Amino acid sequence: MSSPASLVAFRYGCGLPLTQGAPTTPDAMLAALQGPDEMARRFPVMSYDWVHERTSEIAQNKKAAKTDPDLLARQKTVDEELKREGFRALRATIARSIDAPDALRERLLAFWADHFTVSSGAQARSIASYAFVEDAVRPHLSGQFGDMLSAVVHHPVMLLYLDQTRSVGPNSAKAKRRGGGLNENLARELLELHTMGVGAGYSQTDVRQLAELLTGLTYDARRGYAFQPNLAEPGPEEVLGKSYEGKGEAPIRAFLAELARHPDTARHISRKLAVHFLSDAPDDSMVAAMAETWQRTGGSLIEVYGTMLRHEAAFAGSAAKARQPWDFVVAALKGLGLTGETVMNWPRERLVEVVLAPLRAMGQSWKNPPGPDGWPEDIESWITPQGLAERIGWAMRWPAELVDPLPHPKALAETVLADRASAATLWAVVRAETVAEGVGIVFASPEFNRR
Amino acid sequence: MMDRRALLRGLGAFGCSAAAHPFLTTVTLAGTASGKGLGDQRLVVIILRGAMDGLDVVRPLGDKDFATYRPTLGKAEHLELDGFFGMHVGLSGLHPLWAAGELAFVHATSTPYRDKRSHFDGQDLLEAGTGPDLPISQVRDGWLNRLLQSVPGLKAETAFAVGRQEMRVLRGPAPVLEWAPDTAVDLSPQAQLLLEQVYHDDALFQSAAAEALLLGGAEDMDMAAEMDPAKAMRQAKRGEAGRVAAYAAEKLRQETRIAAFSLTGWDTHKAQGKRLGQSLRQLEQVILRLKADLGPEIWGKTTVLAMTEFGRTVAENGTGGTDHGTAGAMLAAGGAIRGGKVYGQWPGLSEAALFDRRDLMPTSDVRTWAAHAMRGLYGFDRTLLQSKVFPGLEMGDDPGLIL
Structure with a gap:
């Protein structure tokens, strides 16, 4: 059995040697997570606003961009800038992991970035996916899960990745004029991957109704993120046995808040955290305790981490996982x-x-x-x-x-x-x-x- | 250099014979040993990444509009195929195969991918084998893997993904072996011996390392090369594609029935005259290497399908190349095909006949050719192919590509 210090470094950190001042007890680790985000300050990563500023100009002149030599040159510069910042963000991600005294923060970031996977294919090396994590995940690492979920679901990169930008309410103003239809992708993954888990208590009808509820949520490279009422399916929608109705985003936000606290969500993500940090077959009592904390606190992540780290299994057992x-x-x-x-x-x-x-x-x-x-x-x-x-x-x-x-x-x-x-x-x-x-x-x- | 001899030595150091090695047992002997599974036919799927210009590889010289779209590319040297189509000289080494009925093309074919023309999305769709009704991000496996999922008594080594490129087409729950023959772990004998000790008590690491040595052992070639410097030189010159083909052939001579790998270098936006020739030469070498290494008997039971994510614009652009288009061509080779023919319905090149007034119009779904090949080779049920392997596909009549 290895010492607490090496367990902290391997299981909850980025390896040995521990950085100067690294916390090694659960209380100190949790306190560090709630302290200032020194690494984000020292090794900054661009936000998506920066990306949007650069891409919207070209998107606004889509036609001209094909022929206008100035715009063509501008496009080239922008592409190169996005790439450059992508490489810079990669360096920063490594640098943070190496230097961080509170390496658990970087490990949690990787966990949540994977939980809310976005893969941008052609732009895999561009800044977009880093910006997504920086904007929507990092600020909420130790906050309420509901806030992280909402930020993720509203982020342009997620809206693009899971095709929400293509989803049009079948009876919306836009569909009536110009056609278009529902895309269920975001709705499905939201339930299956991001919250309740596959096989949990939801049906295909829930997915469909949720997809209708989410219509209006979109991102447009010209105008940026906006709720667009002309895409929205006229309500009400019934999801998971509850009816949501109202103008604009309010019903979506209300639903996400419910979903974040749902018992299936609590269980699914508690287990996933334990699987990621401890073992593919984690201690059931640990998972149950985490899920209980989740429900009691309405999804306070710092509290859930606390229950995990203070559980007797947290510093016991063998090295059953691989470093990815x-x-x-x-x-x-x-x-x-x-x-x-x-x-x-x-x-x-x-x-x-x-x-x-x-x-x-x-x-x-x-x-x-x-x-x-x-x-x-x-x-x-x-x-x-x-x-x-x-x-x-x-x-x-x-x-x-x-x-x-x-x-x-x-x-x-x-x-x-x-x-x-x-x-x-x-x-x-x-x-x-x-x-x-x-x-x-x-x-x-x-x-x-x-x- | 890790090789099979080293492995056997290594296993000796572990104090057990190869046959009794626990990991070798689970991998190489998994499934039934009755020889059920896929039978004897071999299928090689090559993904040509970057969008091959079908119109330059198989030129419709008999189409009256072709020359106007391709004032320079269309005039380059070619080999006669059937009086209407001519073949790029980059494949000249395959011309004897054409004559022998072991080489065919399918023209004006494409995946259901339309309008966006992104390499990554196009390749994802090609390998997932799904239609436009299913968002690609919801498809976790590739069509070859879904085919394998239906094979009774599947062995792990039945299918092999070769090379460094990830082969999404083989990804999924059915077991598939993967190896990049260029994974050269240059270990000194001493380092290897020491690692064997370090892994000795960790079964997972021990078996993974042992299997790595086994997979990495292109031992016959290497041993021969040690004795013959000229041969060693030829091996080194063969390049990664050649080594991938040689490795695939070696596996196909044994238990493997399906192999997949990819070739890159098809995105010819400029200087296509030179670049496409290089890429085709590579494809030609790969096919000739497969034929030579498999030997006449197995080559006779082999089908090679080379497919690409989409075709390229009908008109050449201002930089001596072509841009992303829609329909393209597929190449088929092997002793199991009915070659010497350009399959597919030719849509013509008049402006009205083009897709989006710029691209070759697709007249067939590339998946139908793959589906009929799998049906012809392995006798798979049509319903299975149309529902599970290629959900929603309408296969239509058998075009007779497989003998």
Whole structure:
């Protein structure tokens, strides 16, 4: 059994060594989460408003943009700016994880970013998906789940990703004039993935009614986010046994508030948190306690985290999960002693060769998960022949290119594995023929790849 | 270099034989051993990422409007196919296959994807195999995987996704093996030995590493190459596509029945004359490599389908290339097909016949060709193909592509 400090670093953090001043008790970890967001200040990421400002100009002149040389040039500049900020945001995401004393915040951010997956395909490397997380998820990490849910559902990137921008109420003013119809995508994922969970107590009729309720919620690249009454299906709609009626967004907000507190939502997300942080088969009493807290507090996330961290299972049990490829790379960079500032100065090519290309080869094409259900959780999905071979390859190759001199393999094992190091690993690292291979064995070891 | 010899040595170090190795048992012997499953036919699906210009690969030289749209590209050298169509010289090495009835094309075909012309969305739809009525974000698996889900006694190695590109077409609950032959873990013998010790007590890591060694073992080739420098040179020159094809062939000679991989380099917005030729040369090499490595008997039971997300504009653009369009062409090869023919209904190129007045009009859904191929090769039920594998597809009459 490993010490609380290494458990904090592996299970709830971004790896060892713990950053100076890192909290190691549940109370201190929770207090840090509620403290100032130092990392967001130090390594800023653009908001979607910034994206919209740049893209709306071209969207407003769509016709001219095809022929007008000035606009064409402007489009090119904007594309390049979006890309540039996307790379900057990637650097910032790594830097925050490496430098954060309250690394749990970055881990929670990754959890919620995956829970509310948006994958922007062609724009996978652009700023959009980072901006979404920065705007809609990060401010609400420790607040009320209902606020996060509302921010997510109103965010342009989510509205675009789940086709809400195409959804038109069948009896709306717009449908009557120009046709168009309902798109159920957001409504379905909202229930299936974001809140109640697949197989929970909702029906296809609920999905349909919810899709009608959501009409009017849209984003337009020219005008930005707005509730557009001409798209809205005339009410009332009955979802989950309750009727919602009224003008504008009020009924949507009322429904989201209910949904956020729903017992199925409480259970589904409590379990998902426990699965993510602890085990694919988490302790039932922990999940039940978290769900109880959720319902009692109306979805106060800091309270739910508190129940998880103070439960007896929180610091017990074995390392049953895999570090996902992203966590693997970040923990290795941190373990090698790189700082956020160093990563912020990396050119694009370095990010591609050290982070993006290896992540893809390890099975985690960054910011481009296979579907709205995000990345798999089970260890078997990650420790595959291909995945492990790529991790070994990374471990053997990149440390030597990133730090000079390399740490002594034994010292590195003590730093990044601490009391988790197995006898076999400690035996092996000092028998490697080169320092680089010794370092590689540390990072390729099961102890480093499990959490 | 990890290879099979090293693996066997490694397993020796674990103190057990290959046959008794727990992970090898679960993977290579999963499913029934009765040889049910898919039978003997081999299917290779190649996704051509970037939108291949079907009009340049299989040129409708007999269409009176073609030359006006393609003043430069249309005049480039070609090989005669059937008096109406001519083939790009980038595929000249396949011309003997055409003559032997082992090469065919389908023209003016496309997925149901319309109007948006985004590579990523187009590829997603092509690989998901769904129609426009189902939002792509709700489809979690690919059509080849949905086909596998219906195979009784499926073994893990029945289907293989080869190469570094993610193959959505094979993604889903049915077990599929994946390997990129370029995953070269250059471990010294000592490092390998040490890792074996480090993984010794962790069954998951031990088995994943052992399987990685097994998959990575293109051992016969490597051993031969060690002894023959000229051969080693040829291997190095083959490039990733060639290694992918050689690896796929090796697996198809054994238990694998379906293999999928992708080739890139088709997005020819400019200098198409040169770039398309390079990409076609690569495709040609891949097919010739498959034919050579599979040998006459297995090649005779093989169908290769190369499909792309959409075609390109009928008119060439101002930079010697073409832009994103709609209908394109599919290539079929192998001893199991009825080749020497350009399939599909030709829509013509008059302005009124074009899609959106700019693109080749689709006259068939590319999924119908795949569906009929799977029916012809493996005898799958029409209802299953139209409901589960390609939900909502109307297959229509058998075009007779499969012998």
